[in-house]
Amino acid sequence: MNGITEQDLKQEGERVLGSAPPDLEARLGRAVRRDRTIRIRAAVAALAAILLIGGYILTRAPGQRSSPESAALGTPDYLNVALISPPEESPIHLDGEPICAAIYPPLLNGVVRVYFDEQDLTSIAERNDHFIILDPPRETAAGPHLLRLELIDQEGKLRGEPTWVIYIL
Amino acid sequence: MNRRPPFHRLIDRHGRTLWAYFMAATGSKETASDLTQETFLQAFRGWKRFRGESKPFTWLYAIARKILARHYRRAGVERRAEERLKSEAAGSCPGDSSDEERGFMIRQAVSQLSEPFREAILLHYFADLSVARIAESLGIPEGTVKSRLARGRKILNRMWEQV
Numbered sequence: 001m002n003g004i005t006e007q008d009l010k011q012e013g014e015r016v017l018g019s020a021p022p023d024l025e026a027r028l029g030r031a032v033r034r035d036r037t038i039r040i041r042a043a044v045a046a047l048a049a050i051l052l053i054g055g056y057i058l059t060r061a062p063g064q065r066s067s068p069e070s071a072a073l074g075t076p077d078y079l080n081v082a083l084i085s086p087p088e089e090s091p092i093h094l095d096g097e098p099i100c101a102a103i104y105p106p107l108l109n110g111v112v113r114v115y116f117d118e119q120d121l122t123s124i125a126e127r128n129d130h131f132i133i134l135d136p137p138r139e140t141a142a143g144p145h146l147l148r149l150e151l152i153d154q155e156g157k158l159r160g161e162p163t164w165v166i167y168i169l
Numbered sequence: 170m171n172r173r174p175p176f177h178r179l180i181d182r183h184g185r186t187l188w189a190y191f192m193a194a195t196g197s198k199e200t201a202s203d204l205t206q207e208t209f210l211q212a213f214r215g216w217k218r219f220r221g222e223s224k225p226f227t228w229l230y231a232i233a234r235k236i237l238a239r240h241y242r243r244a245g246v247e248r249r250a251e252e253r254l255k256s257e258a259a260g261s262c263p264g265d266s267s268d269e270e271r272g273f274m275i276r277q278a279v280s281q282l283s284e285p286f287r288e289a290i291l292l293h294y295f296a297d298l299s300v301a302r303i304a305e306s307l308g309i310p311e312g313t314v315k316s317r318l319a320r321g322r323k324i325l326n327r328m329w330e331q332v
Contacts, residue, residue, distance in 0.1 A: 003325075003326040003329050003330065004275055004278065004322065004325045004326055004329050006322065008271070008275055009275065009290065009294040009322070009325075010294055011272075012193075012271075012272045012275045012276065012294070012295075013189070013193070013293075013294035013295040013296075013297060015268075015272055016189050016192050016193050016272075016276075016295050017185060017186075017189040017295070017296075017297060019192070019198065020185045020188045020189060020192070021188075021198070021202065024184050024185060024188055024202070024205070025180050025181050025184045025185075027202070027206070028180045028184050028205065028206060028209050029177055029180055031206045031209070031210060032176070032180070032209055032210060032213045035210050035213065035214075036213070039214075093175060093176065093216075094175060
C-alpha cells in the first residue's frame with residue numbers, strides 16, 4: 001500500500017466534510033433554541049417560586065409597604081411587573097434570550113397586550129398568568145425600541161402600563 | 170464596540186467545520202453531531218461574555234477542544250481507537266469500497282498522532298482551515314503550523330509503513 005500523501009489527506013478531509021448531515025445547521029439551531037427555552041422556563045419557574053413565597057410573606061407581614069412598581073403603575077392593589085430579561089439597561093441580540101417580564105400577583109383571567117414600538121405583538125408573545133415572553137421580530141433594526149404592556153383585569157379595567165426601552169444590537 | 174455577529178451566523182459558518190473536526194477526531198458521525206451540538210450550546214450560554222476580542226472561530230474552537238478532551242477522558246476513546254486500529258490492521262475494515270477502507274485507516278492513523286500534530290492535521294485537512302487561521306486559533310506562528318503539518322505527515326507515513 002502506498003504511503004499517506006497530502007492528496008490522500010485532502011481527499012479524506014473532503015469526504016468527511018461532505019458526509020456531514022445535510023440538515024446539520026438546522027439541527028444545531030433547533031438544539032440552541034430548545035436549550036434556551038428550557039433555561040428560560042427554569043428561570044421563570046424559580047422566579048415564580050420566589051415571587052410566590054415573597055408575596056406570601058408580604059401579605060402576612062403587618063403594616064406591609066406598597067412596592068415601588070405598583071406605585072409607578074398607579075394600581076390600587078400591589079401589582080408588580082418586573083422585566084427579567086434583558087437585565088436592566090443590557091442590550092439584547094435578536095437571536096439571544098427573549099424579552100421576559102414577570103407579573104405578580106398573577107393577572108388571573110386578565111388580558112395583557114404587548115406593544116413593541118407601538119405595534120401590537122400580542123399574538124406572537126407567549127403568555128401565562130405570571131409571565132410574558134416576547135421574541136422581537138427578526139427584522140427589528142438595531143437600536144432602542146419601546147416595549148409597552150397593557151395589563152387589563154377581568155373587569156376590563158386597565159391595571160397598569162409598564163414601559164421599558166429595549167436596546168437591540 | 171461590540172463586534173459579535175448574530176449567533177445563528179456562527180452555526181451557519183462554522184457548524185460543518187467543527188463537525189468535520191469532531192468526526193475526524195472520533196470516527197463517529199453520531200459522536201461528532203453530539204459534540205458539535207455541545208460546543209454550540211456551551212458557546213450560546215457564554216455568548217454574552219464573548220467580547221469580540223478574538224475571532225468567533227478562535228473562541229468556538231477553544232470550546233471545541235475542551236469538549237473533545239473531556240470526551241476522550243470520559244470515554245477512553247483514544248485507547249479504544251488504538252485497539253480498533255490494531256484489530257482493523259489485522260483483519261477487515263468497515264466500509265464497502267477500498268476508498269472508504271483507506272479513508273478509515275487514514276483517520277485512525279491521524280488519531281494516533283500526538284496532540285500538536287493531530288490538531289494541525291485535523292484542522293487543516295478535515296476542518297479545511299488555512300494555515301493562517303489555524304495559527305490564529307492556536308495562538309502560534311504560521312511557521313509552527315507548517316512544520317507541525319509537515320512533521321505530522323511524516324509521522325503518518327512512518328506509521329503507515331509499519332501497518
